[in-house]
Amino acid sequence: AAQSPPVTVFAAASLRGALDDLAAQYGAPVTVSFAGSGTLARQVAAGAPADLVVLANPAWMDWLAEQDVSFAGPTRSIASNRLVVISHQEIEPLNDISALPVKLDTGRLAMGHRDAVPAGAYARQWLQSIDLWNRLEPQLAETDNVRSALALVARGAAPFGIVYATDAMAETRVHTVFDVPANLHDPILYPAAALSAGGQAFLEYLASPAAQVVFAAHGFAEAPE
Amino acid sequence: MTLQVEIKHQLGGLSLKVGFEAAGGITAIFGRSGTGKTTVINAVAGLLRPDAGRVSLGGDVFVDTASGRFVPPAKRRLGYVFQDARLFPHLTVRDNLTFGARYAPPGAQGAGLDDVVALLGLAPLMARRPGTLSGGEKQRVAIGRALLSRPRMLLMDEPLASLDAPRKQEILPYLERLRDGPLNLPILYVSHAVDEVARLADRLVLLQDGEVQAQGPLYDVMADPAAVPLLGVREAGAVIEAEVIAHADDGLSTLRISAGTLELPGVQADIGARVRLRVLAQDVILSLSRPEGLSSVNVLPVRVETVHPGGGPGAAIGLRAGKDRVLARVTARAVAEMQLAPGLDCYAILKATTVAPGSIGR
Amino acid sequence: MTLQVEIKHQLGGLSLKVGFEAAGGITAIFGRSGTGKTTVINAVAGLLRPDAGRVSLGGDVFVDTASGRFVPPAKRRLGYVFQDARLFPHLTVRDNLTFGARYAPPGAQGAGLDDVVALLGLAPLMARRPGTLSGGEKQRVAIGRALLSRPRMLLMDEPLASLDAPRKQEILPYLERLRDGPLNLPILYVSHAVDEVARLADRLVLLQDGEVQAQGPLYDVMADPAAVPLLGVREAGAVIEAEVIAHADDGLSTLRISAGTLELPGVQADIGARVRLRVLAQDVILSLSRPEGLSSVNVLPVRVETVHPGGGPGAAIGLRAGKDRVLARVTARAVAEMQLAPGLDCYAILKATTVAPGSIGR
Amino acid sequence: MTADSAAWEALRLSLWVAGWATVLAVPLALWVAWILARKSFWGKSLLNAVVHLPLVLPPVVTGYLLLISFSPNAPMGQALSAMGLQLAFHWTGAVLAAIVMGFPLMVRAMRLAIEAVDPKLEEAAETLGAGRISVFARVTLPLIGPGILAGAVMGFAKAMGEFGATITFVANIPGQTQTLPGAIWAALQIPGGEGQAVTMVLMASAVAVAAVLLSEVLARRVSARIAAK
Amino acid sequence: MTADSAAWEALRLSLWVAGWATVLAVPLALWVAWILARKSFWGKSLLNAVVHLPLVLPPVVTGYLLLISFSPNAPMGQALSAMGLQLAFHWTGAVLAAIVMGFPLMVRAMRLAIEAVDPKLEEAAETLGAGRISVFARVTLPLIGPGILAGAVMGFAKAMGEFGATITFVANIPGQTQTLPGAIWAALQIPGGEGQAVTMVLMASAVAVAAVLLSEVLARRVSARIAAK
Numbered sequence A: 001a002a003q004s005p006p007v008t009v010f011a012a013a014s015l016r017g018a019l020d021d022l023a024a025q026y027g028a029p030v031t032v033s034f035a036g037s038g039t040l041a042r043q044v045a046a047g048a049p050a051d052l053v054v055l056a057n058p059a060w061m062d063w064l065a066e067q068d069v070s071f072a073g074p075t076r077s078i079a080s081n082r083l084v085v086i087s088h089q090e091i092e093p094l095n096d097i098s099a100l101p102v103k104l105d106t107g108r109l110a111m112g113h114r115d116a117v118p119a120g121a122y123a124r125q126w127l128q129s130i131d132l133w134n135r136l137e138p139q140l141a142e143t144d145n146v147r148s149a150l151a152l153v154a155r156g157a158a159p160f161g162i163v164y165a166t167d168a169m170a171e172t173r174v175h176t177v178f179d180v181p182a183n184l185h186d187p188i189l190y191p192a193a194a195l196s197a198g199g200q201a202f203l204e205y206l207a208s209p210a211a212q213v214v215f216a217a218h219g220f221a222e223a224p225e
Numbered sequence B, C: 001m002t003l004q005v006e007i008k009h010q011l012g013g014l015s016l017k018v019g020f021e022a023a024g025g026i027t028a029i030f031g032r033s034g035t036g037k038t039t040v041i042n043a044v045a046g047l048l049r050p051d052a053g054r055v056s057l058g059g060d061v062f063v064d065t066a067s068g069r070f071v072p073p074a075k076r077r078l079g080y081v082f083q084d085a086r087l088f089p090h091l092t093v094r095d096n097l098t099f100g101a102r103y104a105p106p107g108a109q110g111a112g113l114d115d116v117v118a119l120l121g122l123a124p125l126m127a128r129r130p131g132t133l134s135g136g137e138k139q140r141v142a143i144g145r146a147l148l149s150r151p152r153m154l155l156m157d158e159p160l161a162s163l164d165a166p167r168k169q170e171i172l173p174y175l176e177r178l179r180d181g182p183l184n185l186p187i188l189y190v191s192h193a194v195d196e197v198a199r200l201a202d203r204l205v206l207l208q209d210g211e212v213q214a215q216g217p218l219y220d221v222m223a224d225p226a227a228v229p230l231l232g233v234r235e236a237g238a239v240i241e242a243e244v245i246a247h248a249d250d251g252l253s254t255l256r257i258s259a260g261t262l263e264l265p266g267v268q269a270d271i272g273a274r275v276r277l278r279v280l281a282q283d284v285i286l287s288l289s290r291p292e293g294l295s296s297v298n299v300l301p302v303r304v305e306t307v308h309p310g311g312g313p314g315a316a317i318g319l320r321a322g323k324d325r326v327l328a329r330v331t332a333r334a335v336a337e338m339q340l341a342p343g344l345d346c347y348a349i350l351k352a353t354t355v356a357p358g359s360i361g362r
Numbered sequence D, E: 001m002t003a004d005s006a007a008w009e010a011l012r013l014s015l016w017v018a019g020w021a022t023v024l025a026v027p028l029a030l031w032v033a034w035i036l037a038r039k040s041f042w043g044k045s046l047l048n049a050v051v052h053l054p055l056v057l058p059p060v061v062t063g064y065l066l067l068i069s070f071s072p073n074a075p076m077g078q079a080l081s082a083m084g085l086q087l088a089f090h091w092t093g094a095v096l097a098a099i100v101m102g103f104p105l106m107v108r109a110m111r112l113a114i115e116a117v118d119p120k121l122e123e124a125a126e127t128l129g130a131g132r133i134s135v136f137a138r139v140t141l142p143l144i145g146p147g148i149l150a151g152a153v154m155g156f157a158k159a160m161g162e163f164g165a166t167i168t169f170v171a172n173i174p175g176q177t178q179t180l181p182g183a184i185w186a187a188l189q190i191p192g193g194e195g196q197a198v199t200m201v202l203m204a205s206a207v208a209v210a211a212v213l214l215s216e217v218l219a220r221r222v223s224a225r226i227a228a229k
């Protein structure tokens, strides 16, 4: 894609890192404006000068599709992710997650806000499905985005947290102690939609095998078709 | 240019109901503390909208509540010397002084900066700011600021209260010159110092509890025995007109009044000029015979017109000296001993030095 | 209780260098505008730290720059009546008046609220706030506030400047009573009104350009011809002591002075009391022969001591009357005609009514 | 918890937090304002700059700095925790965040008011025998009443609106630390949540209007007393 | 763009935005402050409350309201766009957001200063012939200098620190709308990005300290002139 035009991407904050690398590799200048998915969706609906929008939340993409916005192509998910439980201290992986409340003791369990942050919503689905929600709810530390939850655990302000696998991988001060089974919550997808030809080109690049290698290096998985 | 004031205003417990005229010259407002003097001046200046009434200067109607007319202060061109100096703290003395100059219409006549600075002794203060001025210095700047705005009329609320006597003696003649000079600047003047008022004023308005108690030419009001409680016993006295007829080498001048001649020191006026003399009632001694060998050289034949017993042991004696009226204050005992009664002819001794330069005007 | 002041201070262009004592009674500070009067009082009050010097009252050293001692104002217990009233705008008149009462030590003697309110005519204002008071009303509240703090000494900076004459005549005797009463409250008093100063003061400090020009007992300084330019020509005059010996039915009292007796109206003192009389130089007439048939009843035999020609046409004649000194102001022509010279015996005529009630003190 | 009851709960918590923040911050801000207005000392400029810092830094940073200082595993947090005072993830921490964020506003308002007081009045009080504390309590304090009120209402308003530092420091836990701004933000993060957000924005606005009106009425009463000086 | 040059770029933009916001907001805030301090009219309380609103609402809401009002497909945004003024997703919008967010602070400081001016001085100027505008320019304005300065420095500081409304209204586009707070926030989104954030926090702090110091020096010069009244 050597002769591609410059693109402006509005992208969910949790993609920072991976997208930076991909932008650097792309053959044209890529500017990325990071924000939360809700903010992004509204901005695009309001006429933001975006060529491509990548959200961390399919619900917001559904909302955006209903607005008066003309996409340059079909929406598609460019990556998927997993939830993990992380700890501040290096401990044995939890084979039995029902031990979590005991391990937590009086500490806090950091995660995204149960409704407002997609990672938090997935975490709640999972905790409810395994009947730990009611037990843990009083001890939650719900944050404004998943990276804040990660930071809480990284600094030790909270001993445990539920974040994306990608976050856990990038932060050296946390330890993954449990992999959340993907079937216990909605699929974690990053839907993207192009608003211009340039955006469409970059979207295609993101879906390309070369890009997927970079995604994988950051811990993302390929999105199911 | 005549100022006509006719206002009613309710201010807390005080019902102000004042009507007076101030035609040319200096009109003094006199009255006890809290009687409404400042309030009246504020109404003239436009800082107070009276509940009802009319204020006009010459042909210009400043306020007429009947027709709803109200001219804002800035358009009235009245130079107001406030009871509190109200200098602009952020401006130097110089900038305070020249503040109003630019708003005067191009042709407006008025005092020049250098004259005013010299008169008020402000030269060493020009670069200072009001914060560090002494009380008297502030007051002087305030006077200068009002003068230099080239007003059509001056409103002065106790302008000389915190000035020393020598400075007052410099400023008073200046005010007289303003009154008498080509500008003929009318002045409304509040003061508690009777000697200032007696010297300067052409008309007097006596206020009491928000109402006019007496008003009229200075002569009449000052000689009104009813005004004595307000003026103070020591300050009552008549004012008479005289013509300067000669200046002698020793500094004494001869002045003619209707009843004869007086020899007075320190008269500044030219020969032929008419001047105004203040004769304090208490400075007049009565004698049945023409006195001999006295240091006092001014003796006038007079006839007793009225004998007005005062509240205490004194009595006010109204005298006719030629066409003039003179007031003498003597003890009740002297009234009895000398058998003072209307129609009696006797002699009034005026001490030469009692008529100080300051009490000669016009 | 003696106040001793000895300070040096540089204030802008003014080098203050003042040393004086104020022992009991009233010490007046007199001087032209900007001469440093307020600055001196501020140093006494503790509102100004002098560059160098010492201030003490009785045994208490307030300031001693040599030892670094400085007593804060609150600990000095001096009642300060400021040149600008400085009332607390958020407090009613009543609360302003009583502000200082609680800081006085339990046993402190002093004026009572009711007395002060009556004296100053504040009763109708008690619930008001300073914002709406007239100039004179503010000043009265400020006086009352200082009095009611039960101070050990009063500092008064032109306290009566904007008061009407009748009110002054009520306040002055009160200040005299404070001075003379059981409290024996010393007062440091700045005023431009010579009659106030002459009436009240025991000592006079004349300031000029930041330095003491003359100081001493009132008599001496007032009679000092060199002080005349500062005091004003009309105001110079001697002060003599007298004893009240009789009160007649007609209101005249007989007073004995060393040279004879005087008949004066309106003397309030008891028989046997010693009072102070002020005799203005210009109120004294000299006669070579004993005058007859005059309304003036007070004639004293005197001897000329000094003849001091003034700057203008007048001359100040120093007279000895018994043990007292009297000052007369006559014209230069009279000096020549009467051949006034030291050693000449003649008669001084004092008009009965010239000695007003206000000029009798102690 | 229904959406509605969550909104009311957030409002209650916001009022509680803002109330405490205002009450606690006023005396402290007054003290700092007084020092800045009246004293000169080494480091005054630094103090002044520090007071302004929460205005300049993104709120998230302030919240983050608070977290680092007071998190359960930080020394200071542990010390306070031992004294029974938990800040991080507690409403008490929201109070602290609101105090810190509102501090520059309060200090500035009070400082301006103190600087407008004529020191000659304080001198007059001193000559009447009043010591420093009395002068402050009986003269300075009443005269700066409108300024204190202005500072308090600014602090209160800021406390009602504070979001970034609060969510970073105490998180956004419904029923525990979710203040009105947190709840509004959360509602806006859900597609179609605007309706609920509007309700809460109206709540916040109503509180703001009420606070401002109240403060104006009080201020008018105070300054009517002082009237024209 | 390297991380470092991004930081410098964000600093430059922040200074630019804050500078414009301050310059534009001062006269407006002064006018509103004057009205609130001196006039009484129907709706004054409402105006006062509206001015305070950005303090009470979460910044995101303010940003969202701005977005709704001025977005390219909103009527007002289109009108302005036709006049060549783009706000949403432009640095000009960041200026607007900073103005709105800093407005309550500026107005309050200026209002306190105006209320401290003795109207008797203005009356004196009127009697000397000065009309309303002259009185304001030659008496009121110089006397409230310190208050204006205080308001300006508060507004500038707030503009430097504004994040929530800005990111919502103009997004966070590096080199175009990414101010220092946006860059700091973005840095914190990278695990382990604190190091870069710290650099930028120090930059912001340095600017704050400089602005505050400068304003103090200026204020001291102004009030030294006025000295003890």
Ligand SMILES: Nc1ncnc2c1ncn2[C@@H]1O[C@H](COP(=O)(O)OP(=O)(O)OP(=O)(O)O)[C@@H](O)[C@H]1O
Pocket (backbone or CB within 6 Å): B011, B012, B013, B014, B031, B032, B033, B034, B035, B036, B037, B038, B039, B040, B083, C132, C133, C134, C135, C136, C137, C162
């Ligand atoms: N806003 C107000 N509310 C109530 N009373 C007021 C108000 N303003 C003035 N007064 C009263 O009105 C009276 C007249 O005030 P004014 O200032 O005119 O007096 P004045 O004659 O100038 O006195 P002074 O010689 O003491 O200056 C005073 O008693 C004052 O207390």
Ligand SMILES: Nc1ncnc2c1ncn2[C@@H]1O[C@H](COP(=O)(O)OP(=O)(O)OP(=O)(O)O)[C@@H](O)[C@H]1O
Pocket (backbone or CB within 6 Å): B132, B133, B134, B135, B136, B137, B162, C011, C012, C013, C014, C031, C032, C033, C034, C035, C036, C037, C038, C039, C040, C083
């Ligand atoms: N901070 C200052 N800087 C420069 N000059 C000052 C300062 N403060 C006072 N002065 C000057 O010092 C002189 C003495 O002032 P002070 O107030 O003591 O005079 P005063 O004798 O009380 O005069 P007045 O009778 O006019 O009240 C004045 O000329 C004044 O201008």
Ligand code: MOO
Pocket (backbone or CB within 6 Å): A012, A013, A014, A015, A035, A036, A037, A038, A056, A117, A118, A119, A144, A145, A146, A147
């Ligand atoms: O990128 Mo998110 O919206 O914090 O999951």
Ligand SMILES: [Mg+2]
Pocket (backbone or CB within 6 Å): B037, B038, B039, B083, B157, C134, C135, C136
């Ligand atoms: Mg008055």
Ligand SMILES: [Mg+2]
Pocket (backbone or CB within 6 Å): B134, B135, B136, C037, C038, C039, C083, C157
């Ligand atoms: Mg003085």
